[in-house]
Amino acid sequence: MTTNATATGIDAHDRVEVTVTVNGVPRSSQVQPRRLLSDFLRHDLRLTGTHVGCEHGVCGACTVLLDGAPVRSCLTFAVSVDGHELTTIEGLAAADGGLHPVQQAFRDHHGLQCGFCTPGFVVSACGFLAEHPDPDDEQIREGMAGNLCRCTGYTGILGAVRQAADELRATGDDPRQRTRDGATASGEEVSS
Amino acid sequence: MTTSLLGAPVARSEDPRLLRGEGRFVDDLGHDAFEVAVVRSPHAHARIVDIDLGDALEVDGLISVYTFDDLPERLREPLPLLIPHPSLTAGRTQHVLADGEVNHVGEAVALVVAEDRYAAEDAAERIMVDYDPLPAVVGPERALQADQAVHDDIADNVAAHLEQEIGDARAAIADAAHRLSFRLDIERSASTPMETRGTYARWDADDQRLRLYSSTQAPTSVRAAVAAYLGLDLAQVECIAPDIGGGFGVKIMHPWPEEILVPWVARELGHDVKFTEDRREHFVSANHERAQVHQVEVGFDDEGRVLGLDVEFVHDHGAYIPYGLIVPIITSTQLIGPYKLENYRVTFDSVYTNTTPVTPYRGAGRPQGCFVMERTIDRIAAHLGRDRTEVRAANFLQPEELPYDFGLVFQDGRAYRYDSGDFPGSLSKLKELIDWDGFAARKAAAAAEGRLLGIGLAAYVEGTGVGPYEGGHVLVEPNGSVQVSTGLSSQGQGHQTAFAQIAAEELGVDLADVKVVTGDTRRFPYAVGTFASRAAVMSGNAIHLAARKVREKALRIASEALEVDAEDLELADGKVRVKGSPDTSIDLNVVATMSNPLRYAFDEAARIATQFTQPGDPNAPPVAEGEAPGLEATDYYSPIHSTFANGMHAVEVEVDPDTSDVRIGRYAVVHDCGTLVNPRIVEGQIFGGVAQGVGGALYERMAYDEHGQLQNASFMDFLMPYATEVPRVDVDHLETPSPLNPLGIKGAGEAGVIPGAAAIAAAIEDATGVVIDAMPISPSQLHARRLDAASTT
Amino acid sequence: MKPPAFAYHAPRTTDEALATLGELGDDAKVLAGGQSLVPLLNMRLAAPAALVDLAHLDGLDAIEVSDDRVRVEARVTHERLRRHPAATDAVPLLREALDWVAHPVIRNRGTALGSIVHADPAAELPAVLSLLGGQVELATSGGTRTAAADDYLLGPLESDTRPGELATALVLPRPGVRTGAAFDELSRRHGDYALAGVAVTVTLDADLAVATARAAFIGVGATPVRVDLTDSLSGQAHDALAPADAVGLARDVIEPTDDIHATADYRRHLAGVLLERALTTAAGRAAAGGTA
Ligand SMILES: Cc1cc2nc3c(=O)[nH]c(=O)nc-3n(C[C@H](O)[C@H](O)[C@H](O)COP(=O)(O)OP(=O)(O)OC[C@H]3O[C@@H](n4cnc5c(N)ncnc54)[C@H](O)[C@@H]3O)c2cc1C
Ligand code: FES
């Protein structure tokens, strides 16, 4: 932690150590105060699953969970979240590669094409489902309406969130938790 | 294999990786690369008086700055005019960095290289460019006024004028019982993929080789262009299109200035260099499309049959015309749609304006053409008081008239000839899907509650799968994996899955054993690109043909090994086996091993192919004449002309009588793209296209002011629809296989977007009674139109 | 789109924050949720020399509901406030207005007070503050002051927040009996800033006829435009409002402008339509006990 350093101020071009717990693992790096959380994750921590589509808060591609709630990493400075917990798209599938129920549902419903918006949608959906375990279709539509997708027309995405909601409610799992090994198929099989 | 893989809605093999956040997009690579920022023109039209680097050089982390004057001679030449056309008499293209004059906001003026993008932007901000502003030409009509030239030496602002005619349109109109004439407009929009442009170059000074990653729909052509500009042999350059976050046309444009500058700088500096465009740049420096104004004259009979159609339009191609006349040529031909037109004249002027250049965006001129034709048919129906579906039916080409040659020249310079389709069949499916006949009752019931409902429909025909060619390579490895590659790149169309289905079907192997690579010149150097809904048609068929060759070779080898006639063998379950007695078989991977006569048994499996284990005929060469080692083949597919997909959309809207806000209720699509390789992927393409169509109809426009400033260069103000703005879509398929290619495929990539504006305009018109002749339309505009209409009646 | 460099301060306490702000004066900007400030920085439309971040501060995160008011401190996000039953029961208009603010993910970080300080003329909360006659509490290292909504909201993106000052809380008075409120707006896309919108309160007399009525419009002026509609509506039965005069009055008072999304004329028209709808809803709610 850099409590004292931050309290007394950091010069614009100085670097400061930021430590966060990402997907359960403490990670740190030295950054300028202006470093966006999106760049910190992608380029300092090399967690490139979080994408950047606009850097002005509209597209949602950069969405991550901050202490369990979805936020825009492009509108957040890394220094502001020093000491906090983050979950990114890399923190959802099981260690053995098994897909998270939301991820599996996206696959089952053809909820992605180019895959660029996908991490933002999946993470947003996890945050949404944690708050709305039993959503109706209209709530799902509105809940996903902070993220832009240019490929899918949203059809598969809405269907996927519906499926994931039903499944997660049945298991009672917290949608923001990493999937356990062996919990779902590895996702590599090609089913017809 | 009992069930066919072709036509099966298999889940995509691309997905798990992308879902886990393991995608590899350009900006996911090169964390240690220098990054660039481009100083861009804030003026639509200006001369550059001076560029003062000011205190940019003091910025922490700055590496270097380049302006036009710093470029080597070859890089000072204008960028190529990619598709020359004989009518394009006054073509101009931009420079990689402006040479003394800028012609649109966003044009590249200087290049900054720094340790990261933050520092690069710090320096770019400090560079002072002294501009002498010139009056801006904005909008096609201003261009034609010719009181101000975009390019000094093109006084009339016209790059090209083109005319095509079949029959005698003007005479037919003059003789017709009914005549109408009116104007129809479509505004500018853009592809706007979620991933912006990006290019990352690695120069290997030891090997004297360049590796370029670019977010492009045309990696082979980027490679060739970069080699030419940098004076390298093709053999020294490799270009890879990794995962691409959507293209929709804008990434078929190449080479972008940055695609030349980045590799050049990487070689100059001996360091990796990367360009990641930001969203604001994308709005002004990545190309747009759509803006056209059309003047229509039509003559028709009492049944609404079009006897003569005359369309004159102006195409606004922006500041430069690097992609030639493709978009307006497509409009001028595809406008015809599913109708039998015997007297048709079309002319267009393609004009310069001081705005971002125009190159294809999904649909590429077709949404405009469809808007013109379908609005025309609706006008005819309104004029005659006939049902809009009846007038369409009266004009359809009938299935038995296909193939039908119109006598026009298409965008590929080839005949405009419809190969197959069943338009009356499509219409009846569509009417059922949207319950067209029940609509009058729905409308009346709503009206009783003070609500305004309207219904509209629009039909299109889409030339897809244009040439010249694509290729495919298929290789069975001794471990049983099947490696497939093709040169064109993927932007989310599920090519890995669809191409694997095609190869697996032919080779009788498990889908999971097929690994597909696209858009990597290391794997397949010959290709044209991903555009015009051509990938499935072109590469799909090429891979099919290559796989067929592999299959034949496998049968030959197995037939010798099993001493069974090749005719009696089949490929299934990863084996070559005897038909009717599946226990007599040989594994395909063993065939692969045997196909390559070996000296060294580098592993156990390889033993069977060594010279003492498999001696073969001692009097014949181990590799027979005309054969090559390895179970692999390459083939190409090169059609004589395009194939034509078609479809129809119908939409029901509700207009708020007080606010004029438009809400879409039902949206129905009937679609015929020939054989479906994977219906789930095709449906995904339709859903995505419809969303773009809705965007183009109700939300998205590039709002330039009269000074050529784009006023909505952000996602806050360029209103790409969210999930809340896109309707549920019901889809029905018709499959009339194309006779032109072995798989019977027609392209599906663009179809969903084409009729959106036309159908939605028709529905709004039906709901409000106000003629809709320009799209997109906002509640504010619709309100004004309704007020006008009310005050004139 | 990377922000320019700035010095960074992350005070732990309000006093520390005030001391830092006092020292830096004009050079510093407060960073609250960042949902308006960071886009401006990323586009380099703002370049403060220093940011004083409230993220690491202990405190200033209370929501206090008392008999006569709701007080919301600086670090309370839109979403936390929206889900605070006591606060939204006390001022039902709050919840309806917050439903219109952006998307949930933006609301997770953006602060209610930040949106008032930011003073976007199309933002919902400044209109609520203005309509209900709320106040903003501000502090410097030297002391505190309270500003009434009308004095505080000065113009587009301009509030009376002085150098060295920290806005610490917003205060909304609770509505009286037989008072109903409603918020209605039209935006192009769900979650966008409104083309125009309106918040209204209607108070009924014992006979359930209109006693007072007020509206505050967004998107049609430099600040929220408050209009007293009592004269046009008083005495009308709650279920038979004839709002034409009120609509006419409002359309005269507001000052919409053209932009790429809508003309001034359309906004004027729309504001009237929304007013009519919101008045009907609010009057109904007032009659039903003012609970929604
Ligand atoms: C995509 C998107 C859509 C949006 N849509 C809407 C919408 O529909 N309606 C709406 O109302 N808002 C909308 N917003 C803005 C959002 O509500 C912001 O959260 C809010 O306007 C500002 O709150 P903040 O805490 O994020 O403030 P910040 O961004 O941190 O700050 C904004 C400004 O206020 C100052 N400031 C903030 N807090 C204080 C304080 N306590 N003391 C002194 N100064 C302070 C800052 O210095 C800065 O100048 C949207 C934002 C985005 C990104
Ligand atoms: S990149 Fe953060 S919202 Fe678009």
Ligand code: FES
């Ligand atoms: S899948 Fe491509 S943007 Fe959503």
